[in-house]
Every structure is written in C-alpha cells, then in structure tokens.
Amino acid sequence: MVVLIIMAYQETPGTGMAGTLESGNRASISVIIPVYNCETTVEKAILSALEQSVRDIEIIVVDDGSADRTRQIVENLAAVDHRIVLIALPKNVGVSAARNIALARAAGDWVAVLDADDWFRPDRLRSMLLAAERLDADLVCDNLRLFDHALGRVVGTTCFGARRSATRLTVRRLFDLDHAFRRHHLGFSKPMIKTAFLREHGISYNSRYRVGEDFLLLAEVVLNGARAFLLPSADYVYVHRIAPSTRTAAPNSRADTGFDHIRKSCSHLLGMYGHRMDKAERRGLARKRKSISDWLAYMDALAALRQRDFGRFFVMIRRRPILLFIKIHTMRNRLQDLLMIQWSRLGNFRNYTE
Secondary structure, eight states: OOEEEEOOOOSSOOOSOOOOOTTOOOOSEEEEEEESSOTTTHHHHHHHHHTOSOOSEEEEEEEESOSSSHHHHHHHHHTTOTTEEEEEESSOOOHHHHHHHHHHHOOSSEEEEOOTTOEEOTTHHHHHHHHHHHHTOSEEEOOEEEEETTTTEEEEEEOOSOSSSOEEOOHHHHHHTTOTTSSSOGGGOOOEEEHHHHHHTTOOOOTTOSSSHHHHHHHHHHHTTOOEEEOSOOOEEEEOSBOTTTOOBOTTOOTTOOHHHHHHHHHHHHHHHGGGSOHHHHHHHHHHHHHHHHHHHHHHHHHHHHTTOHHHHHHHHHHOTHHHHHHHHHHHHHHHHHHHHHHHTTTOOOEEOO
C-alpha cells in the first residue's frame, strides 16, 4: 500500500490525512525527511530509517516540489513498506515549512528529523529511545559521524558533551556549542524530541529562516524548559557540507549561505526569550550573534583580497582587528581537519569538541 498525499501548501498545519501504521498501532517515533531534488541520496536515507532496530516507526517524506526522480523513488519504496508516508507538494516551500507539514501529521510519541543526504546507523533510534526513557527527557541529541563526501568515508565524530555519559543541555551550553568559530556546531545535530512537548508549547520550525532552522528549533525547545540531554553516542552520519579533505561543497549543500539569516535568528531569540534568560545566557547568545557578524566581515575581507582591492582590505582589518585572529583560527581548524583525516586512516575516530 502506498500512502500518498498531494496537497497545496498551507502555513498553518491541521488539514489533510496523517499516515498511520498499517497494523493500526501507534508509532513510537515519527521520522521526518524533507526532500528536494535529491534522487542520488534519498533512497539511502529512507532505507537507513526502515532498517532501524525499532520497528514501530513511521517515515514521513515531504517532497518539496522536486523536479527530478526523487518523488518516484520514494513512491517505489512506499509501495513495499507501509510505514512510509509521502506528502508531495506542488511547489517548493523551503525546508522549514516542509518539516512543519510533516510535524503536523506526525503520529509518533517522538519526532526525529533526517536530512535526505544523511543517514542513520541501524540502532540509533533504539538507543536514543532507551536513553530518553531512562533520563525522563523531552529531547535527546547524539553526536555526528562526519562523512567526507570527497573521500567517501567517515573521518571523525563530534563530542558535544561528556564522552561516556549523558550531559544536561542547558541554554548556556547550547549557545557556547554553536558559535561561528567552532569547527562543528551543535545546530547541525538532529535531536529526537517528544511530540507532546512540541505541541504543548506550540513549537515548530520558523519558515522565515531557510538556513539555521535546526539551531532555532533546538533553542526554542530548550528555552521553553525542556529536559534536554546530549548523549555520548554518534549514530547520525552527517555528510559534511564542506569536505574536510578538499574544502569542496557537497551536492545539495547550503554551506556558506544564509549567515545573515542565522544572525537574524539570534536577534529573534533575544526578542522572544530575552526576558527568560539570565545575564550569562543573554551574553552567550550575543556572543554567537557577534561571531556571525565577524565571520561575515571576514568573508568580505577575503573577497576584497581576491579582487586585489588592498585598500579596502586594510581598512577592514584596521576597523576590525579580530579578522586577523579569524584567519589564524581557520588555519588551525584546517590543520585539525587534516590530522583528523590522518587519524581516521588508521581506523580510529577521535572525538572533536571544537
């Protein structure tokens, strides 16, 4: 049975049919996969969800107006596994809006997001579910396995919390783990969130932002008082948007785009939740916003240098000396990437916190 919903986009969720498990049993987890022109990667992503050791899941795939064979591939997979629900949109509405459509139809107790060019390791959802129940959590977040698309293999893992135990994710820790100069941002992670918590607090993806939407949702959940935890496991395989080995962008990557959107999202959080934050938390979010502004200025300075506009370049350096520090910082990051790759060739994956 293929469950297919073809619908016109609505900003406010609530219309249309929700896909259910054929057996009539409630899904424990709803896996949400927004897809757009990703015919080369979508099958692997969906199969990684289907092959989870947790079987009572539903997989809601929102085709965001793809012009390639993406929708056909999803339909073929849905024809042989009733847990797949395909929602086909007639036009592209953006990743945030597409995820919101899926969230409105999620029947699972938990929601887990998967990008169409990434994949899960087989026991990821079970281990997260067990940890969430043990911790009485509203949100659990694991680390990322970093896949280098140029090399075609995993080259390392992140380490956002403690190495062997769960770490409470506080507002301050969240902001500290997601500023522009970190090598790996917590905002890239894909947490599993209790569906009832999202609905109780009216939290969804902000469709005004097509970049940085993951961080914004994560921040809103934590700022609304969720019991959130960072797990030591690393079972989400994340295709690095910029290959550590070659510095080339992955297909369908949104890397190096939308930084102004991310900066505006920080202002949005300060406006909406600033009164709930203490001084240290507001300072942490302000630092994150400033780091993005500094990064944008650094990119402008590099552009001036490439154009041989040395006068403008030196004016920018004089006005913002931190740009020299950013250059040193990027060189250090590059060296760490190369060391990480060399270490991975020995079959070892070191955890990186920066």
